[in-house]
Amino acid sequence: MRTRTTLLIGAMSMVLILPSPSHAFCGFFVAKADTDLFNSASKVVLVRDRDRTVITMANDYRGDHGAVAVVPVPTFIEREQIHVGDRAIIDHLDAYSAPRLVEYHDPNPCEVYYRRLDSAAAPMAELSDGARKSAGALGVTIEASYTVGEYDILILSAEESSGLETWLRESGYRIPRGASEVLGSYIRQGMRFFVAKVNLKQQKRLGYSYLRPLQVAYESRKFMLPVRLGTVNADGPQELFVFVLTRSGRVETTNYRTVRLPSNVDVPVFVKDDFADFYRDMFAREVDKERMRTVFLEYAWDMGWCDPCAADPLSGRELGELGVFWLGDRPSGDRGIKAQARDVFVTRLHLRYTDETFPEDLVFQETGDRGNFQGRYVIRHPWKGSRNECRAAETYFEELRQRLEREAETLASLTGWDLGDIRERMEIGQAAAEDDRPWWKKLWSKSDGR
Numbered sequence: 001m002r003t004r005t006t007l008l009i010g011a012m013s014m015v016l017i018l019p020s021p022s023h024a025f026c027g028f029f030v031a032k033a034d035t036d037l038f039n040s041a042s043k044v045v046l047v048r049d050r051d052r053t054v055i056t057m058a059n060d061y062r063g064d065h066g067a068v069a070v071v072p073v074p075t076f077i078e079r080e081q082i083h084v085g086d087r088a089i090i091d092h093l094d095a096y097s098a099p100r101l102v103e104y105h106d107p108n109p110c111e112v113y114y115r116r117l118d119s120a121a122a123p124m125a126e127l128s129d130g131a132r133k134s135a136g137a138l139g140v141t142i143e144a145s146y147t148v149g150e151y152d153i154l155i156l157s158a159e160e161s162s163g164l165e166t167w168l169r170e171s172g173y174r175i176p177r178g179a180s181e182v183l184g185s186y187i188r189q190g191m192r193f194f195v196a197k198v199n200l201k202q203q204k205r206l207g208y209s210y211l212r213p214l215q216v217a218y219e220s221r222k223f224m225l226p227v228r229l230g231t232v233n234a235d236g237p238q239e240l241f242v243f244v245l246t247r248s249g250r251v252e253t254t255n256y257r258t259v260r261l262p263s264n265v266d267v268p269v270f271v272k273d274d275f276a277d278f279y280r281d282m283f284a285r286e287v288d289k290e291r292m293r294t295v296f297l298e299y300a301w302d303m304g305w306c307d308p309c310a311a312d313p314l315s316g317r318e319l320g321e322l323g324v325f326w327l328g329d330r331p332s333g334d335r336g337i338k339a340q341a342r343d344v345f346v347t348r349l350h351l352r353y354t355d356e357t358f359p360e361d362l363v364f365q366e367t368g369d370r371g372n373f374q375g376r377y378v379i380r381h382p383w384k385g386s387r388n389e390c391r392a393a394e395t396y397f398e399e400l401r402q403r404l405e406r407e408a409e410t411l412a413s414l415t416g417w418d419l420g421d422i423r424e425r426m427e428i429g430q431a432a433a434e435d436d437r438p439w440w441k442k443l444w445s446k447s448d449g450r
Contacts, residue, residue, distance in 0.1 A: 029308040030272060032098040033279035033375065041239040043090055044225065047323040048246050048366070054217045054323025058090045070168070070175065070229060071194040072186040074220035076143060077155050083215040084149030089318045090213060093243050095311035097299040097348040099261070099375025101275045102308050106383040106400075110390035134170070138163035143192065149212060150203035156193040160184065164193070173197065182228045217323060225362040228355065237292065237352045242362070244347040245324055249370040250300040251347040255363045258349070260297045261286060261375050262414060268407045268426045269379045278377070281415040283350070292357040296350045300373040304342035319344055345370060 035041045045056040057069065135142050139159030146153045158164035161184035168175045173195065186193070196214055203211075230238055244251040252258035262282070271278050286296065303313050319327060324344055351358070382400055387393050408426055412419040 030103050031101040031275040032310040034094050034098040035241050037276050038239045043241045045243045051219045051221055056085050056213045056215045058213045069196040072191045072226050073194045074222055075218055079146045081217045082148045085213040085215045089321055098310050099298050100310045101377050103379045105381045109392040109396040135167050138167045140164050140167045151196045152199045154195045158187050223364045237354050240351050242349040246345050246366050248366045249345050249368045251364050251366055253295045253362050254365050255360050256295050258295045263376050266378050266407050267411050270425050285416050287352050298350050298375045299348035302342045303344040
């Protein structure tokens with residue numbers, strides 16, 4: 001189990017499988033692959049328009065002391081630029097954009113045959129002169145101090161990394177050993193440091209049993225996310241989900257490849273009961289194929305609608321809480337909210353990484369592409385009728401066996417699961433082999449091309 005004393009995130013710092021042409025999007029949603037499927041996953045929401053950014057950091061900190069976040073930021077941060085958010089909104093965004101499983105039931109082929117064809121802030125105690133002098137002696141400047149919700153926050157600048165690391169340690173902040181080199185790279189870029197620590201008394205007074213997300217709004221031409229500090233003391237690969245809300249369209253990374261996960265594929269019906277294992281194993285296999293050097297796209301869609309919906313779109317109030325500042329005055333009525341939501345495009349990115357595979361911070365760009373994409377996996381329940389009902393039923397069952405075999409091979413390819421085990425679980429020999437035609441119809445069907 002890895003320990004995490006700093007956030008992995010900061011404000012700066014395939015197999016080609018084509019969908020079946022006979023089925024459009026839609027279907028009945030039955031399962032989703034949200035972030036809960038992955039242990040100790042970090043989540044960050046970025047709201048971005050031009051040079052303005054609002055970042056929401058959802059941390060998984062556990063414990064009763066130590067630093068919660070050391071975040072490089074591109075500019076000085078005033079008290080009013082910091083906010084404590086609502087974790088439930090991030091959970092809602094996660095559920096809304098999560099890869100999903102949908103199901104269909106094959107229609108009666110005979111019917112088709114006969115017919116012919118859807119927060120308040122508290123003042124932070126002033127730092128003592130001794131604390132400021134101690135910092136100054138190490139080349140660290142405490143530019144501001146705030147208490148926001150259950151967090152005590154410092155805005156720091158530094159002349160060199162070893163002095164900053166020393167001061168943080170002496171001040172009770174748990175910084176991973178070896179962080180000096182990474183801190184130094186941010187100092188050379190002229191960046192400041194946003195340091196947050198849990199104020200246990202304030203947390204108890206406010207009555208929260210968990211830590212709420214921290215939010216910071218700032219302006220900078222840099223559209224990036226630091227990930228390197230979190231890898232310094234990591235015990236294994238890190239898991240990160242980035243949700244980006246923009247006006248213009250899909251967001252991708254510029255210094256790493258952004259790849260769409262395999263989607264719109266038919267999988268066996270039993271995956272309905274094993275969707276969590278399926279998605280974890282499929283994602284791990286894609287990560288291995290790309291040697292853990294790729295950012296994966298899991299969702300890209302505007303907030304006005306979804307098909308099928310894994311959760312309801314976010315409300316105007318929730319979007320405002322995340323910092324979507326361009327909506328302005330929200331019109332009344334459901335129609336008005338949905339019309340505005342079309343100006344909010346959601347990109348969901350997922351990466352697994354180490355300091356070796358992702359040696360640089362993530363740098364993003366808006367593409368202007370508003371094409372829809374979602375991680376979508378389909379189960380199709382076979383029709384339960386008889387071959388004798390019509391001639392089309394005979395054709396259906398002959399094609400069904402081939403379809404089930406393709407589903408088995410696809411699942412094995414996506415997950416690495418044993419093909420023989422898959423076939424056994426699918427009961428292919430029974431699902432499509434029941435041939436209740438009269439014996440004489442079976443004699444020459446192959447030679448007649450039927």
